[in-house]
Every structure is written in structure tokens, then in C-alpha cells.
Amino acid sequence: xxxxxxxxxxxxxxxxxxxxxxxILATAESFKEVSSREIKKVPALRGKTVxxxxxxxxxxxxxxxxxxxxxxxxxxxxxxxxTSSVKKGETLIDTGRNIEALKVDIIxxxxxxxxxxxxxxxxxxxxxxxxxDGWHEHPTQALLDIFTLKEKLGRISGLVVSIVGDIAxxxxxxxxxxxxxxxxxxxxxxxxxxxxxxxxxxMGVKVTHDIDEALANADAVNVLRMQFERDxxxxxxxxxxxxxxxxxxxxxxxKAKKDIIVMHPGPINRGxxxxxxxxxxANSVILEQVTNGIAVRMAVLFLxxxxxxxxxxxxxx
Amino acid sequence: MKIxxxxxxxxxxxxxxDGISDILVENSQIIRVEKDIxxxxxxxxxxxxxIVMPGLVDMHVHLREPGREDKETICSGxxxxxxxxxxxxxxxPNTCPAMDSPEALRLLxxxxxxxxxxNVFICGAITKGRLGQELVDLAKLKKEGVVAISDDGASVDxxxxxxxxxxxxxxxxxxxxxxxxxxxxxxxxxxxxxxxATRMGLRGISKESxxxxxxxxxxxxxxxxxxIHIAHVSCKESLEIIAKAKxxxxxxxxxxxxxxxxxxxxAVLGFDPNFKMNPPLRGRDDMLALREGLxxxxxxxxxxxxxxxxxNEKEIEFERAEFGVTGLETELAVAITxxxxxxxxxxxxxxxxxxxxxxxxxxxxxxxxxxxxDADIVIVDPAAExxxxxxxxxxxxxxxxxxxxxxxxxVEYTLCSGKIAxxxxxxx
Numbered sequence: 001x002x003x004x005x006x007x008x009x010x011x012x013x014x015x016x017x018x019x020x021x022x023x024i025l026a027t028a029e030s031f032k033e034v035s036s037r038e039i040k041k042v043p044a045l046r047g048k049t050v051x052x053x054x055x056x057x058x059x060x061x062x063x064x065x066x067x068x069x070x071x072x073x074x075x076x077x078x079x080x081x082x083t084s085s086v087k088k089g090e091t092l093i094d095t096g097r098n099i100e101a102l103k104v105d106i107i108x109x110x111x112x113x114x115x116x117x118x119x120x121x122x123x124x125x126x127x128x129x130x131x132x133d134g135w136h137e138h139p140t141q142a143l144l145d146i147f148t149l150k151e152k153l154g155r156i157s158g159l160v161v162s163i164v165g166d167i168a169x170x171x172x173x174x175x176x177x178x179x180x181x182x183x184x185x186x187x188x189x190x191x192x193x194x195x196x197x198x199x200x201x202x203m204g205v206k207v208t209h210d211i212d213e214a215l216a217n218a219d220a221v222n223v224l225r226m227q228f229e230r231d232x233x234x235x236x237x238x239x240x241x242x243x244x245x246x247x248x249x250x251x252x253x254x255k256a257k258k259d260i261i262v263m264h265p266g267p268i269n270r271g272x273x274x275x276x277x278x279x280x281x282a283n284s285v286i287l288e289q290v291t292n293g294i295a296v297r298m299a300v301l302f303l304x305x306x307x308x309x310x311x312x313x314x315x316x317x
Numbered sequence: 318m319k320i321x322x323x324x325x326x327x328x329x330x331x332x333x334x335d336g337i338s339d340i341l342v343e344n345s346q347i348i349r350v351e352k353d354i355x356x357x358x359x360x361x362x363x364x365x366x367x368i369v370m371p372g373l374v375d376m377h378v379h380l381r382e383p384g385r386e387d388k389e390t391i392c393s394g395x396x397x398x399x400x401x402x403x404x405x406x407x408x409x410p411n412t413c414p415a416m417d418s419p420e421a422l423r424l425l426x427x428x429x430x431x432x433x434x435x436n437v438f439i440c441g442a443i444t445k446g447r448l449g450q451e452l453v454d455l456a457k458l459k460k461e462g463v464v465a466i467s468d469d470g471a472s473v474d475x476x477x478x479x480x481x482x483x484x485x486x487x488x489x490x491x492x493x494x495x496x497x498x499x500x501x502x503x504x505x506x507x508x509x510x511x512x513x514a515t516r517m518g519l520r521g522i523s524k525e526s527x528x529x530x531x532x533x534x535x536x537x538x539x540x541x542x543x544x545i546h547i548a549h550v551s552c553k554e555s556l557e558i559i560a561k562a563k564x565x566x567x568x569x570x571x572x573x574x575x576x577x578x579x580x581x582x583x584a585v586l587g588f589d590p591n592f593k594m595n596p597p598l599r600g601r602d603d604m605l606a607l608r609e610g611l612x613x614x615x616x617x618x619x620x621x622x623x624x625x626x627x628x629n630e631k632e633i634e635f636e637r638a639e640f641g642v643t644g645l646e647t648e649l650a651v652a653i654t655x656x657x658x659x660x661x662x663x664x665x666x667x668x669x670x671x672x673x674x675x676x677x678x679x680x681x682x683x684x685x686x687x688x689x690x691d692a693d694i695v696i697v698d699p700a701a702e703x704x705x706x707x708x709x710x711x712x713x714x715x716x717x718x719x720x721x722x723x724x725x726x727x728v729e730y731t732l733c734s735g736k737i738a739x740x741x742x743x744x745x
Contacts, residue, residue: 114588115636203516
């Protein structure tokens with residue numbers, strides 16, 4: 001791999017080159033083996049401190065980052081901040097600078113506002129890893145989705161991938177679109193019209209409102225979580241209605257490619273996004289995604305930490 | 318006290334003058350404009366190679382006082398104005414309290430009298446508290462000296478109420494300035510609706526939310542034969558509606574702000590809140606249409622929509638940050654850089670849009686260098702290049718969209734009421 005990782009942060013996939021994405025995937029591949037060892041630990045980040053700064057409740061992403069950091073021998077601190085108190089409390093920049101004053105090396109941040117990680121990264125010297133910002137990006141989720149796909153099918157280029165669900169409000173969808181299209185996959189997004197954001201086809205994807213069409217030629221389908229609890233607009237369809245029109249069922253899969261890969265970033269709403277049979281069925285790679293998440297996040301933490309070391313050395317030269 | 322400005326290129330569209338000339342100022346008035354004035358003045362300014370034009374009249378400025386003196390005051394805002402070559406501002410009424418009563422106006426007038434460094438005229442509110450519920454007593458406001466009314470920051474949603482406001486304005490001969498936004502359509506958007514908003518994962522503000530309200534406001538103004546001025550036009554469709562109305566002879570004028578003809582929506586991609594304003598930066602097509610609108614005279618005026626905010630309100634997450642940017646200290650240089658240097662406007666046209674036209678729209682005896690006129694004059698070095706830096710601003714706030722940009726054209730002197738009110742490097 002000729003390209004080197006030079007970024008102190010991972011903020012999204014939109015800015016990354018194909019080579020940079022491939023470098024992360026290759027690095028993840030070499031880290032995957034660590035998790036199957038008797039002693040699941042390497043000293044790559046020994047003496048480094050990682051802070052998980054979560055402004056939004058999240059169990060799986062936070063735990064995944066924590067496990068990844070610990071398997072790299074980093075020290076991990078978790079900070080969960082209630083979003084509602086942000087308005088009265090200190091600004092994001094102040095919080096970031098305070099964390100940095102603790103001599104922290106990497107800040108992994110989940111935030112409910114789009115662009116928050118970009119803002120934070122501009123103001124701290126520590127590495128910032130975006131663990132999801134508003135509707136904007138969730139790069140490590142997309143990377144683990146892509147890693148899993150590549151592991152299953154051997155390639156990304158030329159694949160047909162459909163993303164189904166609330167595209168408009170989904171950072172997972174956006175990061176997947178950037179990552180997959182950069183690697184040469186052809187991407188279709190499928191949702192009711194109100195959940196398709198304006199001009200998304202200009203991001204290089206096809207749009208359909210018909211689930212059977214989305215499944216017809218797909219090598220993989222990535223099914224997004226419907227966050228009914230977050231609907232402010234009242235635009236969401238009823239849950240059962242949604243399942244009827246967009247839910248992934250065995251019947252629908254019968255009309256798709258036999259080996260179609262079914263993915264979901266979790267947590268699943270069984271009986272809404274997909275039936276239990278599909279979630280637990282032969283096409284599903286949902287738990288493998290969780291396992292791969294560790295390797296991908298280890299790779300990301302490792303790469304940004306290493307790049308930041310170089311940047312700091314250059315600064316002092 | 319005599320000030321003689323020698324050998325400048327005097328640009329005065331009111332008197333169809335554009336050529337090398339001298340100007341003699343005595344006390345607060347211009348007393349001679351002719352070539353080669355020879356006399357011993359108290360101060361002589363050599364303006365060789367410089368542009369001498371009427372001081373700018375900025376008809377859209379938020380001075381924030383009373384109520385938000387942490388953002389700006391009459392004093393700091395007018396100092397910033399003078400630095401930018403602006404000698405007259407129209408202060409928008411969204412203060413605290415809003416300019417909706419004689420008491421509030423008297424309070425503001427007291428502050429202006431005490432602390433203003435430039436000419437400040439007042440725009441009153443259309444409705445009480447700018448809430449769009451109940452009209453102000455316009456006769457009383459007029460008596461206190463308002464030259465226009467606006468609920469700027471909000472539109473009067475009710476057709477019936479706005480129609481009534483227009484009737485009152487017609488009766489009192491007061492200009493209505495309209496902030497055109499259908500809040501139901503713009504909902505809680507923060508950037509222009511479209512691909513950029515989609516890429517950024519942000520809620521969009523449709524152009525429809527602007528131009529549909531432009532159409533309604535012009536229609537109601539035409540019905541009542543009232544003069545209406547459309548504030549901060551940002552998109553092509555609004556311009557088309559305004560151009561059509563003008564052709565029909567409807568009494569409509571409009572302004573745009575430098576950020577709309579200098580920037581477009583791609584500037585927001587880095588999530589920098591200094592590019593967050595309402596209306597939002599639109600597409601490249603819209604930016605180009607605005608430049609055309611400036612060239613073909615659909616757009617009458619350039620106004621800054623100077624909207625100062627503290628760092629605590631601006632240097633935060635994009636979605637939470639306040640809308641608006643400062644502009645008094647950069648508007649002239651941005652206009653020179655983007656409109657003169659590019660050949661879109663000639664100097665007399667620029668002086669028209671930044672001085673004479675806004676003065677005429679507001680019915681002010683400003684924007685001219687004629688004999689007997691108030692000696693509000695700006696002397697500009699058209700060739701000087703400078704880089705906008707936060708540290709230079711005299712405004713209390715630093716939320717400018719042009720920070721770090723290289724601009725052409727710098728203000729050398731600003732004369733206000735016959736006094737040197739600003740000289741490059743220091744405010745007096």
C-alpha cells in the first residue's frame with residue numbers, strides 16, 4: 001500500500017481518498033487476528049489515553065471503541081454528557097480543551113449536531129475520531145460495514161449495494177454512500193419519499209421507493225434503524241405500515257440474489273426493519289459486523305495516533 | 318474649519334460627476350466642487366489616485382443597542398461603520414425592547430445623541446414586539462422620527478395584518494422594509510436546501526420560503542400603492558419576481574448583501590458558523606444571478622445586514638450558532654473586489670447602490686456631493702490590498718464571513734458631517 005495515513009483525525013469518509021479507505025481496511029485486517037488470541041492485547045497504544053466523549057446515549061459504539069482501545073493497551077475514560085445540559089454548560093470547544101488539558105491523545109466523540117467533530121478537531125491538538133455527528137457522518141460504522149462486505153465477497157468494486165431506511169436522518173447512510181462509491185460499488189438508496197433528502201442522487205446514488213426494486217440485483221442490503229422515537233416532523237410512516245412496505249422478509253429475499261448479504265448497524269427493531277427470521281437467517285452478517293467493528297476501530301485509533309505523533313514531531317523540529 | 322480634498326476622482330452619481338476634482342468642505346457642508354481650488358484650508362487632503370465618493374448609506378444594520386450591548390453598541394457599531402466608509406446607517410428595530418413604541422424610540426434617540434459617531438436613522442417595528450400579532454401606532458412612531466418600518470428577522474405572516482400595515486404606511490408615507498421568509502416553509506433549516514445540506518446532514522431552507530413571501534408582499538404592496546423594499550434578496554427567483562413587478566410599475570425596491578454576491582453555499586461545507594446567515598448562502602447560480610441583478614439595476618442597493626454576535630453565540634456547533642455576520646467594515650472592499658474589479662459595476666454605479674439609492678429609498682438628504690450637501694465623504698484607495706483579520710475589527714463582534722480573505726480597496730478617510738471621522742489606522 002503506497003499511501004501513508006497523515007490525518008490526525010477521522011471525521012468522515014467524504015474527504016478520504018480511495019487509497020486512504022483501503023489503508024484503514026488493510027490495517028483492520030491485520031488487527032482482526034488480535035481478537036482471536038488467547039491474550040487479546042497488543043501494545044500499540046500503550047501509554048496513550050483515549051476519551052470516549054458521548055453527547056448522545058450509545059452503548060454499542062461506545063463499547064466497541066472501548067474494547068478496541070483496550071486491545072491496543074490504551075487507557076480509556078468514558079464521559080457521557082446529557083445533551084440537554086449542553087445549552088447551559090460549557091461550550092464544546094471548552095470541553096475539548098479541558099479534556100486535552102488532561103493530556104489525552106484521542107477524543108472519540110458522538111454528538112447530536114452535524115459537524116460537531118469537525119468543529120472540535122479544529123480547536124484541539126488531540127486526535128478526534130467521529131463516532132457519529134448528527135445526520136452527517138459515522139465513518140467507523142461505514143468502514144466496518146465495508147470491511148464486512150469485503151470479507152464476505154472479496155471485493156467492493158462492482159458490487160451493487162442497497163441502503164434501506166431513513167436515509168434523510170442517517171449518518172450511517174451518508175458515510176456508507178461516500179465509502180462505497182469511492183471504492184467503486186454502485187449504491188441505491190430506498191425509502192419513502194419523505195425520508196429521502198433533497199438532491200441525494202447528486203451524491204452518485206440511485207433512488208427508489210420500491211423495496212423489491214432495491215433488492216432485485218443487490219449483492220448486499222444495508223438496513224438502517226428506523227428511529228421512530230426521534231421523529232419530530234410527524235413525517236414517519238406508521239411502524240406496521242413501514243414493515244409492510246419496506247421491511248425485509250424471507251419472502252422478499254426469495255426474489256433477491258440467493259447469497260444477498262443482509263446488514264444492519266443495530267440495534268434492530270425486529271418486525272419493523274426486518275423480520276426475526278431474516279435477522280437471524282443465513283444471509284445476515286449482523287453479529288460479524290459487531291466483531292469487525294473492533295478491528296476497524298483498532299485500525300482507526302492506531303492510524304490517527306501514529307499520524308498525530310508525526311505531526312507533533314514535525315511541530316517541534 | 319475648512320477641509321480641502323485635492324485631486325481625487327470624484328464619483329457623485331447624483332450630479333452625474335465622475336472625474337478629477339477638488340472638494341471644499343466648510344463646517345458641516347460641501348461648499349465647492351470644482352477643479353483646482355486654491356486656498357489655505359485648515360486641512361488639505363491629497364487624494365491623488367483615490368476615489369472620492371459620498372459616504373455610504375447602509376440601510377440594513379443591527380446595532381443591538383438597547384438590549385444586547387455585549388454584541389454591539391451605537392458607539393462601537395458607528396465606529397465600525399466609519400472604518401468601512403459608512404456615514405449613515407439605518408438601525409434595525411429588533412432590539413430589546415423592540416422599536417415599537419415612542420418610549421423605546423426616545424430611549425434609542427437618547428443613546429444615539431450621546432454616543433453615535435455617524436448618522437443613525439431608525440427603522441421602527443411593524444408589529445408590537447415584532448411578534449406579528451398587533452400593529453404599532455405608526456403615527457406616533459413617525460412623530461418620533463422613524464424613516465421606515467420592518468419586523469426584520471421575521472415576516473408578518475398574516476396577510477390581513479400585513480395589508481393593514483401597508484395601508485397605514487401609505488397613509489403615514491413611511492417605507493415598509495420586508496424580511497421575506499415563510500417560517501413554515503423554512504422551518505428549522507440552517508443552510509440552503511439541496512445537495513450541500515444533504516451532504517452536511519443539515520436541515521435546508523428552501524428558496525421557496527423566500528420568494529413566495531416576496532411575491533405575496535409585492536402583491537399586497539401593489540394593492541395599497543405602498544412603497545415596499547425587499548431586504549436581503551438571496552436568490553434568483555426573488556429577483557425575477559422583483560424585476561417583473563418593477564416592469565409593471567409597482568413601487569418596489571430591493572437590496573442584497575455582499576455575502577450573497579461574493580459567496581455561495583459551498584462556503585459552508587467546513588461547518589464554519591461565520592457562513593451561517595438567514596437567508597442562507599444560496600447556490601452558485603443564485604450568486605451569479607445577483608451579480609446580474611446588480612448590473613441590470615434590478616437590485617437598487619447593497620446593504621451589509623451587519624449582524625454582530627458574541628463568540629459564545631457563534632463559535633459553537635453550526636446548528637446551534639446564531640444566524641448572521643458582520644459587514645460594516647468589509648462591505649465596500651468586498652463590493653470593490655467582487656463588482657468593480659470584475660467589471661460588473663462602474664464606480665458611479667457602485668456609489669449609487671451603496672450611497673445614493675439607499676438614501677433616496679429612505680427619503681434621506683444624503684448620498685450626494687452636491688454644493689450644500691452634508692459633508693459625508695469617503696476617500697478610498699482603490700488599489701490597496703489587505704487581508705481581513707479579526708484583530709482589525711472595531712465592531713464588538715468578529716463574526717465576519719470574510720476573515721482571512723484578501724480584499725481590494727481600502728478606506729483612507731471618512732468625513733462625517735464635515736469632520737474627519739476616520740483616518741486609516743485610527744478612529745477619532
